[in-house]
Amino acid sequence: MTTHxxxxxxxxxxxxxxxxxxxxxxxxxxxxxxxxxLGEWAGHAPVLEEEVALANIALDLLGQARVLLSLVGDxxxxxxxxxxxxxxxxxxxxxxxxxxxxTIARQLYFSTYQHLMYGQLAASDSPLAPxxxxxxxxxxxxxxxxxxxxxxxGDGTAESHERMQxxxxxxxRFTGELFEPxxxxxxxREALRERWTAMVTAVIGKATLTVPEGPQSGAxxxxxxxxxxxxxxxxxxxxxxxxxxxxxxxxxx
Amino acid sequence: xxxxxxxxxxxxxxxxxxxxTADATAADRAADAKAADQAADAATLQAAFNxxxxxxxRIEPRDWMPDAYRSTLVRQIAQHAHSEIIGMQPEANxxxxxxxxxxxxxxxxxxxxxxxHGLYLYSAxxxxxxxxxxxxxxxxxxxxxxxxxxxxxxxxxxxxxxxGWLVDGAAITNQVPLCRCSYGPYxxxxxxxxxxxxxxxxxxxxxxxxLSRGTEAQHAMAQDAVDRWxxxxxxxxxxxxxxxxxSEQSMTWKIKRxxxxxxxxxxxxxxxxxxxxxxxxxxxxxxxxxxxxxxHDFGAIDWSEFWSVLKGNGPxxxxxxxxxxxxxxxxxxxxxxxxxxxxxxxERERATGDSERxxxxxERAAEDSEREEATA
Numbered sequence: 279m280t281t282h283x284x285x286x287x288x289x290x291x292x293x294x295x296x297x298x299x300x301x302x303x304x305x306x307x308x309x310x311x312x313x314x315x316l317g318e319w320a321g322h323a324p325v326l327e328e329e330v331a332l333a334n335i336a337l338d339l340l341g342q343a344r345v346l347l348s349l350v351g352d353x354x355x356x357x358x359x360x361x362x363x364x365x366x367x368x369x370x371x372x373x374x375x376x377x378x379x380x381t382i383a384r385q386l387y388f389s390t391y392q393h394l395m396y397g398q399l400a401a402s403d404s405p406l407a408p409x410x411x412x413x414x415x416x417x418x419x420x421x422x423x424x425x426x427x428x429x430x431x432g433d434g435t436a437e438s439h440e441r442m443q444x445x446x447x448x449x450x451r452f453t454g455e456l457f458e459p460x461x462x463x464x465x466x467r468e469a470l471r472e473r474w475t476a477m478v479t480a481v482i483g484k485a486t487l488t489v490p491e492g493p494q495s496g497a498x499x500x501x502x503x504x505x506x507x508x509x510x511x512x513x514x515x516x517x518x519x520x521x522x523x524x525x526x527x528x529x530x531x
Numbered sequence: 532x533x534x535x536x537x538x539x540x541x542x543x544x545x546x547x548x549x550x551x552t553a554d555a556t557a558a559d560r561a562a563d564a565k566a567a568d569q570a571a572d573a574a575t576l577q578a579a580f581n582x583x584x585x586x587x588x589r590i591e592p593r594d595w596m597p598d599a600y601r602s603t604l605v606r607q608i609a610q611h612a613h614s615e616i617i618g619m620q621p622e623a624n625x626x627x628x629x630x631x632x633x634x635x636x637x638x639x640x641x642x643x644x645x646x647x648h649g650l651y652l653y654s655a656x657x658x659x660x661x662x663x664x665x666x667x668x669x670x671x672x673x674x675x676x677x678x679x680x681x682x683x684x685x686x687x688x689x690x691x692x693x694x695g696w697l698v699d700g701a702a703i704t705n706q707v708p709l710c711r712c713s714y715g716p717y718x719x720x721x722x723x724x725x726x727x728x729x730x731x732x733x734x735x736x737x738x739x740x741x742l743s744r745g746t747e748a749q750h751a752m753a754q755d756a757v758d759r760w761x762x763x764x765x766x767x768x769x770x771x772x773x774x775x776x777x778s779e780q781s782m783t784w785k786i787k788r789x790x791x792x793x794x795x796x797x798x799x800x801x802x803x804x805x806x807x808x809x810x811x812x813x814x815x816x817x818x819x820x821x822x823x824x825x826x827h828d829f830g831a832i833d834w835s836e837f838w839s840v841l842k843g844n845g846p847x848x849x850x851x852x853x854x855x856x857x858x859x860x861x862x863x864x865x866x867x868x869x870x871x872x873x874x875x876x877x878e879r880e881r882a883t884g885d886s887e888r889x890x891x892x893x894e895r896a897a898e899d900s901e902r903e904e905a906t907a
Contacts, residue, residue, distance in 0.1 A: 354631050437864050526630070
């Protein structure tokens with residue numbers, strides 16, 4: 279988990295990872311990218327307690343990303359020197375923060391998925407099982423945080439209700455990708471989808487909101503992020519994230 | 532204390548015109564007695580307070596304290612809290628550009644700690660009867676200040692290191708004596724804050740060391756940051772003793788333990804060898820060891836810059852306040868939603884909230900007792 283300037287695997291960015299940890303890259307990218315988005319909230323949160331909570335979640339995710347990426351190669355090389363087309367995260371996590379409700383909707387969809395996914399993974403014989411067992415405790419907290427805020431905003435004021443519904447609607451089309459196959463991740467995807475739908479539906483209902491009606495994925499979004507096809511805001515996010523590292527090739531920090 | 536009141540009424544009831552003078556005299560005497568009682572009470576309370584301060588005992592929220600002591604503390608603690616909150620901005624400015632994942636994690640954790648310090652400090656101020664909302668209003672309307680250091684911009688990654696090493700270093704030099712401050716809740720908050728700040732300071736030093744020993748461009752980046760942050764860090768100790776309006780009273784009350792100039796000198800003496808081991812120079816041609824004093828002499832501070840920044844004309848005053856106000860205003864609907872939801876579901880919410888708080892409190896108590904054991 280330390281920073282190396284001279285990587286032991288310079289081709290990690292392009293070569294296919296070892297099959298036993300093939301899922302580490304997509305899962306690591308999910309965590310890395312969402313962590314970055316949450317980091318953008320620092321100093322902008324609606325209340326001090328949320329400065330702490332959002333940073334806390336971002337840190338947990340960054341920790342997960344570092345462990346996962348280190349299984350594949352050098353964490354910094356993977357984070358800072360791959361281009362957009364080489365990232366394997368789902369498009370959901372790269373979506374801009376929007377307002378607080380939009381961020382919470384993204385958190386609700388994704389943390390519920392992560393909680394169920396890591397739960398299954400922890401119980402499997404995957405080499406990622408020990409990591410999943412640790413991560414599942416963190417994401418349980420993230421899921422609870424998202425759920426509590428969905429309830430407060432959905433069942434709060436007329437304005438917060440409307441904003442929360444808008445956030446859920448806007449991000450719904452990115453949720454289908456969560457249930458697409460991932461190489462190296464041998465999960466019961468049907469069970470994952472069913473439980474995810476049940477949990478998310480229950481929270482949305484309790485929050486007096488409506489489950490969005492549109493499709494959960496379209497021609498572009500079905501599994502696209504996992505193949506390196508991303509949405510436009512992602513390139514700009516990477517430009518900011520990678521700029522300094524790329525400006526000093528070979529430097530250590 | 533109310534013994535005079537019945538006599539007043541009795542006197543008032545016997546209203547013969549001729550008795551006016553006598554009545555008035557009786558009333559005067561009663562009032563005098565009341566005032567004398569109160570003065571005696573106040574004197575007793577003041578004496579007890581003075582004795583407690585003199586004996587280095589802690590003043591606690593329910594103890595009597597002079598009004599001016601209370602208001603000085605509210606002002607100081609609130610401004611300290613505001614500094615933590617505004618201080619998140621210059622560093623958060625680099626979270627999305629941190630050059631390695633390790634550094635990014637350290638920086639995120641640090642900014643999170645600052646929000647936490649803000650929370651402790653607002654809580655400490657609330658024990659004096661202030662409210663967090665009111666204090667934030669005062670910050671947003673410019674009626675209360677924050678540390679002038681945060682009105683300087685973070686222009687390169689090395690600034691994150693310079694803030695850790697110099698700004699947090701100066702803050703610690705200021706705050707360690709506050710761990711013995713006469714007001715208990717503030718002193719205890721400072722114990723927690725200082726522990727985390729020392730950690731941040733070491734991380735800042737280590738960041739600069741990595742740059743200083745890195746490529747030529749990195750070394751230059753580190754030197755440039757130290758050049759820009761050195762003088763503003765010295766200004767963090769406040770005006771020279773001769774011009775410090777609150778110092779004397781604060782020292783009598785043992786809120787402050789050392790003068791601005793003493794602390795500044797201590798900081799310079801700590802930094803000089805550290806700069807040497809960093810392989811960086813400090814931007815002061817007059818800085819040199821004074822054998823006679825056993826301390827470093829250093830150059831004159833540009834106080835006109837200090838006052839100008841303090842009055843709102845620093846490089847980032849406008850930007851910092853605008854961002855803070857905007858975060859608060861744009862978050863208003865979120866806070867309103869939380870309040871509306873809580874009001875509607877008060878019973879259930881309170882039940883869960885209480886259990887969460889109970890867990891949190893017991894964790895905190897465990898931490899505190901660990902700390903006390905460690906320091907005992």
